[in-house]
Amino acid sequence: MDIESIANLLSSPQKIAIVTHTAPDGDAIGASLGLYHFLLGLRHSAKVIVPTAHAHYLQFLPHNEEILIFESEPDEGARLLKDAGVIFALDFNTASRAKGMENLLTQSNAVKIMIDHHLLPDLKVDFALWDIKASSAAELVFRFIEMLGQKKRINHHIANCIYAGICSDTGRFKYNLSANAYRITAFLMEKGADVAKINDALFDNFSEDRLRLLGYCITEKLRIFPEYSTAVIWLSKEDLTRFNYKAGDMEGVVNYPLSITEIKFSVMLKETSEEVRLSFRSKGDFAVNEFAAKHFNGGGHKNAAGGSSGLSLTNTLKQLTELLPAYETELAPTIFAV
Ligand SMILES: [Mn+2]
CATH class of the missing domain: 3.90.1640.10 (inorganic pyrophosphatase (n-terminal core))
Known part of the structure; x- marks a missing residue:
């Protein structure tokens, strides 16, 4: 039509x-x-x-x-x-x-x-x-x-x-x-x-639990891989329960590590009862939708994508970190200029 x-x-x-x-x-x-x-x-x-x-x-x-x-x-x-x-x-x-x-x-x-x-x-x-x-x-x-x-x-x-x-x-x-x-x-x-x-x-409409969960992600659950300009945040079901997790409380958390000058690629892993959900964000040319599609049954946009894994949280984290060296060239630290 x-x-x-x-x-x-x-x-x-x-x-x-x-x-x-x-x-x-x-x-x-x-x-x-x-x-x-x-x-x-x-x-x-x-x-x-x-x-x-x-x-x-x-x-x-x-x-x-x-x-x-x-x-x-x-x-x-x-x-x-x-x-x-x-x-x-x-x-x-x-x-x-x-x-x-x-x-x-x-x-x-x-x-x-x-x-x-x-x-x-x-x-x-x-x-x-x-x-x-x-x-x-x-x-x-x-x-x-x-x-x-x-x-x-x-x-x-x-x-x-x-x-x-x-x-x-x-x-x-x-x-x-x-x-x-x-x-x-x-x-x-x-x-x-x-x-x-x-x-x-x-x-600017957070519950106290949501802000404290964000603080916890950044202070306790953020790992930086400087050689790959990458940041990873991972949360278990227990973490979510501890902060009375409600739908939407993790929205946007994956963006925070990109505020670090050198970080080009940010990943967040969230354990649910069925699977591990992954969110991917990037600044610049690194296409996270291709990364998500290739390794984590996902997709999305060039700078924002999602995926999932049937492995445990620990093994998903392991799989992800083992993938990074293959992207050494694309994720190598660079000096920002326009
Ligand atoms: Mn949309």
Whole structure:
């Protein structure tokens, strides 16, 4: 389908489900709620469905309470997906990321629209707005609205949600940046986005436990490999229990070691009951998505990626450190200049 057919379809009221990925982050929630507000404005009946709950500090956006958490209400979620005439897939592009909803999603006869900025899409859809150069899915929601010729409908609610997504995925305008992200942000501010409040809500909204866990990571669980410009943080289940870990509490921790001048590659390992989750970040040219795909069944963006391991935490750590010498050239210390 082309954008004209989508515009045509959306010109009469539809039952719409907006689905995003498991463990939703600020972009997933911001993009979904931004699109939700826009669709309500067009008199559609819409619902945002997330596979699992989002962190407490992401629950400040307008109409957050309308979000359905599939894990908690699977029957209602399944009913909505079966009833939907249109399904949007936001901020993901492979069915497995919609944990628990994979079959409902792939088997549905609804018109499917994907809005995403991750590599290697494999979800079958009728229309895709897919751009790996976009800062965030929220930026693409803005472009989708623009493509429909409906930019004039962007009010302060939509502006706040889209800004939250851009701000979150760029780490407050540090990563995945594009001139477009700044242009769109300027427009959103003119439409009433409260950027100062959202910056605070996203980045200065820790619980005491979360801050102490961050302190513990940095003082007790950070190891530096100077010859490979690499930093590694690892946390066991016991560590997480000790700090009353809640979803989202480790968000952003992997970025801190990159604040050390010499560090180019930062890895965080987190033990869960099923596996060890790995987060990868880099500054500069080292492509962490390739590293994640090659060694840890993962992927993502050039400077931000994730993966997993079925080994124990100790053995995953061992595997990771044994891999570093193979990247000696790419990770050799360098002098920073622009
Ligand atoms: Mn995103």
